[in-house]
Amino acid sequence: MTTPTPPPDPRPKQHAGTQSRVGSTSTAEQSTKDSPAEPSYGFPRGLWRALERHRPPGLGRSRAWRSPLRGPWLTSVFGAVLLVSLPIVIITGLLSYIAYGPQFGQAIPADVGWLRLPGFDWPTGPSWLYRLNQGLHVGLGLVLIPVVLAKLWSVVPKLFAWPPARSIAQVIERLSLLLLVGGILFEIATGLLNTQYDYLFGFSFYTAHYYGGWIFLGAFVVHVAIKLPHMIRALRSRSLRTELRTARADTHPEPADSSDLVATDPAAATVSRRGALAMVGGGAALIAVLTAGQTLGGVTRYAALLLPRGRTPGDGPNGFPINRTATAAAIAPADTGPGWHLTLTGGPRPVLLDREALLAMPQHTAELPIACVEGWSTTQTWTGVRLADLASLAGVPTPGSTHVQSLEQAGAFGQATLQANQTLHPDALLALKVNGTDLSPDHGYPARIIVPALPGVHNTKWVRSLDFRRA
Amino acid sequence: MRIAVSRIKGFYGAHPLHLLALLGCFALAGYAALQTSADPQWPLMLVWFLAAVIGHDLVLFPIYALADRSLTTVLHAIRPTRRTAPLVPAVNYLRVPALAAGLLFLLFFPGIIEQGQDTYLAATGQTQQPYLARWLLITAALFAISAVAYAVRLGRERYRRAPTGSGPTPRPHRANHP
Numbered sequence: 001m002t003t004p005t006p007p008p009d010p011r012p013k014q015h016a017g018t019q020s021r022v023g024s025t026s027t028a029e030q031s032t033k034d035s036p037a038e039p040s041y042g043f044p045r046g047l048w049r050a051l052e053r054h055r056p057p058g059l060g061r062s063r064a065w066r067s068p069l070r071g072p073w074l075t076s077v078f079g080a081v082l083l084v085s086l087p088i089v090i091i092t093g094l095l096s097y098i099a100y101g102p103q104f105g106q107a108i109p110a111d112v113g114w115l116r117l118p119g120f121d122w123p124t125g126p127s128w129l130y131r132l133n134q135g136l137h138v139g140l141g142l143v144l145i146p147v148v149l150a151k152l153w154s155v156v157p158k159l160f161a162w163p164p165a166r167s168i169a170q171v172i173e174r175l176s177l178l179l180l181v182g183g184i185l186f187e188i189a190t191g192l193l194n195t196q197y198d199y200l201f202g203f204s205f206y207t208a209h210y211y212g213g214w215i216f217l218g219a220f221v222v223h224v225a226i227k228l229p230h231m232i233r234a235l236r237s238r239s240l241r242t243e244l245r246t247a248r249a250d251t252h253p254e255p256a257d258s259s260d261l262v263a264t265d266p267a268a269a270t271v272s273r274r275g276a277l278a279m280v281g282g283g284a285a286l287i288a289v290l291t292a293g294q295t296l297g298g299v300t301r302y303a304a305l306l307l308p309r310g311r312t313p314g315d316g317p318n319g320f321p322i323n324r325t326a327t328a329a330a331i332a333p334a335d336t337g338p339g340w341h342l343t344l345t346g347g348p349r350p351v352l353l354d355r356e357a358l359l360a361m362p363q364h365t366a367e368l369p370i371a372c373v374e375g376w377s378t379t380q381t382w383t384g385v386r387l388a389d390l391a392s393l394a395g396v397p398t399p400g401s402t403h404v405q406s407l408e409q410a411g412a413f414g415q416a417t418l419q420a421n422q423t424l425h426p427d428a429l430l431a432l433k434v435n436g437t438d439l440s441p442d443h444g445y446p447a448r449i450i451v452p453a454l455p456g457v458h459n460t461k462w463v464r465s466l467d468f469r470r471a
Numbered sequence: 472m473r474i475a476v477s478r479i480k481g482f483y484g485a486h487p488l489h490l491l492a493l494l495g496c497f498a499l500a501g502y503a504a505l506q507t508s509a510d511p512q513w514p515l516m517l518v519w520f521l522a523a524v525i526g527h528d529l530v531l532f533p534i535y536a537l538a539d540r541s542l543t544t545v546l547h548a549i550r551p552t553r554r555t556a557p558l559v560p561a562v563n564y565l566r567v568p569a570l571a572a573g574l575l576f577l578l579f580f581p582g583i584i585e586q587g588q589d590t591y592l593a594a595t596g597q598t599q600q601p602y603l604a605r606w607l608l609i610t611a612a613l614f615a616i617s618a619v620a621y622a623v624r625l626g627r628e629r630y631r632r633a634p635t636g637s638g639p640t641p642r643p644h645r646a647n648h649p
Binding site for chain 2: 018041042043109111113114115129142145146149152153156159166167168169170172176178181182183186190192193196197198199200201202203204205211212215219221222224275281282283287292301306307321323324325327328352361419442456
């Protein structure tokens, strides 16, 4: 649990640099109210006082909390790291929703009421835009897990503090922490499972992760607003540089304060603050090393030892990660044989093209990454017909959007709608080949879409028809 | 106005803006939760959210805290004599690799215990067969590196103290724990 606001401080205000202790001095601003030693209570005073007196065994400033490292400074260091980094995870997450094309109803969940995001056409350049976005969202999300856990460890005594509150304000604030902690751990759990295709939870990942994200976002913003002054004060109370030079033998607890974080009966330090920070940072670095490869590709992919996308499904031109196999998509070989043809609609009359005809059209080659919402990506050299050429052939040279239909019947991504810029970009292709050879069945033979900066699943495989829609 | 604010503060326990911000936060959360009710699976989502609320503080934390306290207790108990502190405390050389291996398991357990085999196969065309062995090898490597680091540290400490006396001498008693 994270720290609720301490009660309105009955003690002298701690000005930067001064470490005043309980009852040591008295200032004009508070001397008129309670005596310095007694904390102040909100309404109804009697209730909060009675609550404080009836402490259940085991709760309160228990001697069971022994770590000499816990304290406002250490908590604030973790908090500061999360304050800087979590907004990146949140923003890239929301951007990914926009990249899915909510204007076509194909972002999931589709109907989000007032939680609709400002709509804009997702850009097609730079081609690695979605790769960067998801690499940051998933990569940073994973790397921050040790920091989140360390932050939760550092404030865990607060959960068992007694009294749980001295005012209505503290009750409400503690309730908001359920949203904060539940929100971040819910997002981490669903995200982690989704990147590993373990749908243990049994609900729609997209829906849960989107709304869970909003719940966390609200609680996070309010928590920062309430805690920022405390964090700044605590960070100023000790010098990071000094802490990084302090060995275990010289590590002592932070001075006791109103935050309930500092142990009343601390054990001797078995690790310095420097060591604790190194452990958390080391954990984050370890995850970074084991994760970055799935996004960066190349030789670094081999370092992603424990992630699905650290492996490739074989050698050769088609030996790069697959998103959904032809078998799983129930693509029958007969459907992709010589009888296959592409249907172009939207013009005066439908145009039918078989693979021979497509290969006879002007071919264009582009080196483009394909990046998945799960954070992994791979850059390959694709060859095929420009979507713009197909639009002209269909008789709709400047379509407002393009609806792509796959041979795949069942899956959620058997179809996708492309924006105008995604259709007309010179590197937007109906790819027939990859790395100089025909696409393999798993990569979408006989033809697939590849568009710069488009979310991976919208690069439809086993394409059956393209419907060019007027603006 | 000032008096009104200070009255609210006395009653409520914080500045009125505190209340407004928190009410905004609850309203947003409530609205988001309401939106999920369109999904027939919303009760499951709620259960998972509640599990996430207690997931660290009441599940994960007791497990690792107990493990760590057991480790420090055992290390304390197996000292040859009560009076001698170890030349170099071993605790962190066990903690760090155990923590790292535990962290990797926490993040990558679906592959390690081969959970979600069907969806994994559908998405990748592969099985999760290699992950358990890989995780065990990484764990072994982490402990091995830690053991080497400990040996080096111990050797250096011995060497540092050797000229002044014969063999390791008891250190001034600094810590209750190793």
